[in-house]
Amino acid sequence: MYKIDKRYCWYNNREQIVLMYFINSIPFTFDDLDPKQENNSEIIEIANNERSFEPEDLYKSSFYLIDEEVHPLLFNVDLVNPGDLPQDEYYEFDEEDLTN
Numbered sequence: 001m002y003k004i005d006k007r008y009c010w011y012n013n014r015e016q017i018v019l020m021y022f023i024n025s026i027p028f029t030f031d032d033l034d035p036k037q038e039n040n041s042e043i044i045e046i047a048n049n050e051r052s053f054e055p056e057d058l059y060k061s062s063f064y065l066i067d068e069e070v071h072p073l074l075f076n077v078d079l080v081n082p083g084d085l086p087q088d089e090y091y092e093f094d095e096e097d098l099t100n
Contacts, residue, residue, distance in 0.1 A: 002070065002077055004084040008033075008043050010052040017047045021086055023072050023079075026061050027053060031086055 002023050009020040011030060017038060018030035037043055065071035072085055079085070 001080045002072070003080045004072065004082070006084060007050055008047045009050045010047050012053075012055060014052055017043060020053060021084075023065065023070065023077070026065060027058055028062050028065055028071055029073060029086060030058070 005022045005025070006019055007022070008017055009030075010016070011018045011020070017033055019033065020027050020030045022028065033043070062071060066074060069075050070077050072079060
């Protein structure tokens, strides 16, 4: 079984703090923070004590998980805590946008 963890980390040359998701300590995606969270001193302190990630880090680790067929957003993976996966967001779109 695999475990999902999430932590606040610096991302992209320490330009932003994100909520990074990990499966067995391997990062695979992140959520952007809202402006209130971005300026929260506790979150900044947590991120300062974590490893910083670059887009290439996430790219490499995601493709590794895909190759191993354990990327939890793409494959059915036996998880200890599936409730900790990022929530799907609903995006509205105009169908005409898809035909142009």
